[in-house]
Amino acid sequence: MMTIAATIQAAEAAGTSAPGIGPGALAFMLISMGLVTGLLAWCLTRVLGTKQHFDPDGTGPAQPPVPGEAEQKDGG
Amino acid sequence: MSSATEATHTREHWGTRIGLILAMAGNAVGLGNFLRFPVQAANNGGGTFMIPYFISFILLGIPLMWMEWGIGRYGGRYGHGTVPGMFDKLWRSPIAKYVGVLGVIMPLIVFVYYTVIVGWLLGFSFFSITGGYFGMDADGVRVFLGSFQDIHDTSIHGGWVGFLFYGITIAVVVRILSKGISGGIEKLALYGMPILFLFAVLLMIRVLTLPETALGSPSQGLGFVWTPDWGALGNASVWLAAAGQVFFTLSLGMGTIQTYSSFLSKDDDITLTGLTTASTNEFAEVVLGGTIAIPAAVTFFGVAGATAIAAGGTFDLGIVAMGVVFQNLPGGQAIGQLFAFAWFFLLFIAGITSSVALASPAMAFMQEEFGFTRKNVALGVGALALVLGLANIWWLRFGFLDEWDFWAGTFGLVLGGFVEVMIIRFAFGVDEFWEELHLGADLRVPLFFKFVLKWLTPAFLTGLLGWWIVDAAWPMLIMEGVPSENIPFVWLSRFFMLGLVAVGCVLINRAWADKVQPETPIDETVAP
Numbered sequence: 001m002m003t004i005a006a007t008i009q010a011a012e013a014a015g016t017s018a019p020g021i022g023p024g025a026l027a028f029m030l031i032s033m034g035l036v037t038g039l040l041a042w043c044l045t046r047v048l049g050t051k052q053h054f055d056p057d058g059t060g061p062a063q064p065p066v067p068g069e070a071e072q073k074d075g076g
Numbered sequence: 077m078s079s080a081t082e083a084t085h086t087r088e089h090w091g092t093r094i095g096l097i098l099a100m101a102g103n104a105v106g107l108g109n110f111l112r113f114p115v116q117a118a119n120n121g122g123g124t125f126m127i128p129y130f131i132s133f134i135l136l137g138i139p140l141m142w143m144e145w146g147i148g149r150y151g152g153r154y155g156h157g158t159v160p161g162m163f164d165k166l167w168r169s170p171i172a173k174y175v176g177v178l179g180v181i182m183p184l185i186v187f188v189y190y191t192v193i194v195g196w197l198l199g200f201s202f203f204s205i206t207g208g209y210f211g212m213d214a215d216g217v218r219v220f221l222g223s224f225q226d227i228h229d230t231s232i233h234g235g236w237v238g239f240l241f242y243g244i245t246i247a248v249v250v251r252i253l254s255k256g257i258s259g260g261i262e263k264l265a266l267y268g269m270p271i272l273f274l275f276a277v278l279l280m281i282r283v284l285t286l287p288e289t290a291l292g293s294p295s296q297g298l299g300f301v302w303t304p305d306w307g308a309l310g311n312a313s314v315w316l317a318a319a320g321q322v323f324f325t326l327s328l329g330m331g332t333i334q335t336y337s338s339f340l341s342k343d344d345d346i347t348l349t350g351l352t353t354a355s356t357n358e359f360a361e362v363v364l365g366g367t368i369a370i371p372a373a374v375t376f377f378g379v380a381g382a383t384a385i386a387a388g389g390t391f392d393l394g395i396v397a398m399g400v401v402f403q404n405l406p407g408g409q410a411i412g413q414l415f416a417f418a419w420f421f422l423l424f425i426a427g428i429t430s431s432v433a434l435a436s437p438a439m440a441f442m443q444e445e446f447g448f449t450r451k452n453v454a455l456g457v458g459a460l461a462l463v464l465g466l467a468n469i470w471w472l473r474f475g476f477l478d479e480w481d482f483w484a485g486t487f488g489l490v491l492g493g494f495v496e497v498m499i500i501r502f503a504f505g506v507d508e509f510w511e512e513l514h515l516g517a518d519l520r521v522p523l524f525f526k527f528v529l530k531w532l533t534p535a536f537l538t539g540l541l542g543w544w545i546v547d548a549a550w551p552m553l554i555m556e557g558v559p560s561e562n563i564p565f566v567w568l569s570r571f572f573m574l575g576l577v578a579v580g581c582v583l584i585n586r587a588w589a590d591k592v593q594p595e596t597p598i599d600e601t602v603a604p
Binding site: 012026027031 | 122363
């Protein structure tokens with residue numbers, strides 16, 4: 001089996017060019033990352049902002065309990 | 077109280093929505109996000125790979141993901157946390173439950189060999205802290221890894237070392253599973269996923285700020301991954317590679333999403349929650365996965381070197397190359413050891429959250445269909461995995477694990493996805509499913525996706541399955557290129573898998589013979 005060092009030497013000898021990140025690559029990278037980050041941010045904003053309560057076992061009330069009037073005035 | 081109503085109260089449930097999102101993301105985020113994605117992108121058109129990738133995400137990934145969430149929640153309403161019971165309710169055919177065996181046995185098979193791999197990552201987390209492989213070059217680390225993986229190669233490690241880390245991994249998984257959905261899996265996700273993302277962000281920053289070396293730079297690494305090759309867009313294999321990557325990264329066709337979502341009630345949103353899970357996975361893949369392993373490897377090995385190493389396989393890149401990268405970080409060995417630990421431990425967390433998800437269908441099946449206690453099933457699944465995992469470790473060099481990986485972990489997923497799409501499309505009905513999907517929804521899905529679910533996803537998946545059969549499954553089936561000494565072990569590997577499927581079918585038969593199935597959803601049953 002060829003060693004990694006020998007494989008690397010052979011690959012280098014074959015001459016693979018190594019440009020840095022160009023404008024096209026940068027644009028693709030930023031747009032791709034922007035799309036997934038934007039989608040995640042949008043989803044998290046909606047999830048964290050939603051008022052619907054979480055009732056996975058289906059045994060709780062249909063709506064979250066509303067604090068009583070006196071409770072609201074007292075601030076809890 | 078009727079038995080059906082009793083079942084409602086005995087089924088487990090998620091504690092918090094964020095816990096569910098992180099657990100589902102933990103199921104999806106795995107080694108593929110950090111190791112498979114950048115290699116696929118670099119080999120299939122660089123930046124232009126993202127065009128078919130995003131199209132596949134919209135036409136295949138998101139619709140299938142919603143479909144699996146919907147199937148899971150629907151089945152859970154009938155007291156079924158696994159695919160056999162779900163298919164039985166969706167299709168109403170006597171064979172449906174047997175077709176669903178795929179959704180229990182496939183994840184179990186993947187669980188067995190995946191925990192073997194997760195054990196390697198735990199081992200390398202340990203070796204990073206102790207500096208076990210520091211001072212070795214790439215060839216030295218490869219020998220070090222080989223001796224650790226192969227129980228018969230005692231040139232560096234005793235045969236028991238690899239098995240020890242595998243045993244610890246199984247013990248951790250069993251412990252988490254025995255704590256249940258809310259107390260085990262959700263807690264693991266709530267603590268594990270933030271640590272994973274923290275480590276990944278730290279590594280990304282470290283890699284992108286590395287100084288240029290004589291061989292390369294992080295900028296060249298990013299260029300290698302992202303430089304667009306417009307000619308690749310005309311290549312069918314690039315489109316299929318992108319579709320495959322989307323399929324695997326979201327853990328579709330496995331049966332795990334259905335089990336997790338079965339612990340929801342009909343009033344719980346699945347549209348927005350599902351999309352949040354998918355986008356969390358995409359963030360881990362595109363942003364974090366695209367900026368760590370390849371740029372780091374290119375910086376220290378050059379493009380030619382990184383390509384040569386990656387050609388040796390995922391683990392040559394993720395373990396061997398990265399093992400050398402961390403030895404050469406500025407700041408000395410201690411800093412290198414810390415970053416190496418962060419890398420291997422983040423992969424370990426990604427692996428352990430996925431392992432727990434993979435074991436969940438088998439857990440739910442034995443608990444719900446046979447009434448076994450959670451702890452007993454967890455111990456049973458752990459013991460089975462330990463025995464079958466030993467077979468994978470023992471015969472690793474003969475391609476035993478590779479055979480399982482292909483049939484259960486690659487082809488099986490596409491097949492599983494294809495079957496469920498066809499059941500929804502032709503047996504249950506897309507219109508009915510659309511209504512089911514929107515019960516309790518926080519997000520109204522655009523009607524465009526109904527068209528996609530009805531026509532494009534089935535067509536896309538049929539094409540993907542056809543391509544897999546011609547391109548990979550047939551050569552694999554006829555053992556093309558398999559060394560003659562491996563052939564008996566490949567047959568043995570297949571015999572094990574078929575045996576597990578047969579046992580699964582027998583268990584399904586017994587479960588349905590012994591139990592009266594509810595005709596209406598449990599949550600609509602009125603207690604007398």
